[in-house]
Amino acid sequence: MSQRVTPRFLRTSQIRTRAAVLAAGLGASVVMGAGVAAAADTTAASGAASAVEAQAAAQANAAKAQAAKAEKAAQAKKAAAEKKAAKAAAAKKAAKAAAKKKAVSWVDPVKSYKLSASFAQNGGMWAHKHSGQDYAIPTGTKVMATHGGTVVKAGPNGAGDGPAYGNAVVIKHGNGTYSQYAHLSQVDVKIGQVVKTGQKIALSGNTGNSSGPHLHFEIRTTPGYGSAVDPMKFLRGKGVTF
Numbered sequence: 001m002s003q004r005v006t007p008r009f010l011r012t013s014q015i016r017t018r019a020a021v022l023a024a025g026l027g028a029s030v031v032m033g034a035g036v037a038a039a040a041d042t043t044a045a046s047g048a049a050s051a052v053e054a055q056a057a058a059q060a061n062a063a064k065a066q067a068a069k070a071e072k073a074a075q076a077k078k079a080a081a082e083k084k085a086a087k088a089a090a091a092k093k094a095a096k097a098a099a100k101k102k103a104v105s106w107v108d109p110v111k112s113y114k115l116s117a118s119f120a121q122n123g124g125m126w127a128h129k130h131s132g133q134d135y136a137i138p139t140g141t142k143v144m145a146t147h148g149g150t151v152v153k154a155g156p157n158g159a160g161d162g163p164a165y166g167n168a169v170v171i172k173h174g175n176g177t178y179s180q181y182a183h184l185s186q187v188d189v190k191i192g193q194v195v196k197t198g199q200k201i202a203l204s205g206n207t208g209n210s211s212g213p214h215l216h217f218e219i220r221t222t223p224g225y226g227s228a229v230d231p232m233k234f235l236r237g238k239g240v241t242f
Helices: 007-103 231-237
Strands: 134-138 142-144 149-155 167-174 177-187 200-204 214-220
Touching: 149 177, 167 200, 214 231
Parallel strands: none
Antiparallel strands: 134 214, 142 200, 149 167, 167 177, 177 200, 177 214
16 A cells, blocks of 8 residues: 655645634634723723713702702791791880880870979968869860760869869779869860860860969869879879979
8 A cells, every 4th residue: 555645835835824724813812802892991981981970960969959958948047037027026016005005094184384383282272282283274275184084073163072173074084093174164075974085175264263274183082072192193103294
């Protein structure tokens, strides 16, 4: 049997071919590996960007929520301050109204005057000490109720207290307090009439036992003569100034 001999140039050609195939395969592997690595890098970068965006969005939402909370707190504080201010203003207004009401609760029986004979003063004009306070004013001056009440006496002859008082009016104010106005030129109220503080009840004059135009004013504990107290001290206690 004879042996088959492969020519040298054929063997060399085969070796080269195998080497080329191996080189091509290696190159393809390298290229494929590079592509996979590039794709992985792109995916990682995209994921990192998404994470950063999500974090930024979360921080923005948190900041927005914090700002809304702060705004709500500021509004609540402002509302509380306004409520407090309104309450203080209302209290001040109420106090002012109460003070005003107290101030006008009792008033002088005449507006413009000069004080003359005072309470408990001695003199030849009276059988006993002077029982009231005299206000020197012209005849025809408006005389007002020094406090609200009911007229219990009105008319000449001192309204029943005697001719020395001339025309007179007595008003009952309650709590055992009465006011009396005498020497009037004109009486404008009737017995049983209810009057308000500061309401006109008469005009001043010079009737009765009088040495000149004036108003004789008394504060009494009963409607009759003899129960008078110091009218100036009484009115001062009610907040009236002179």
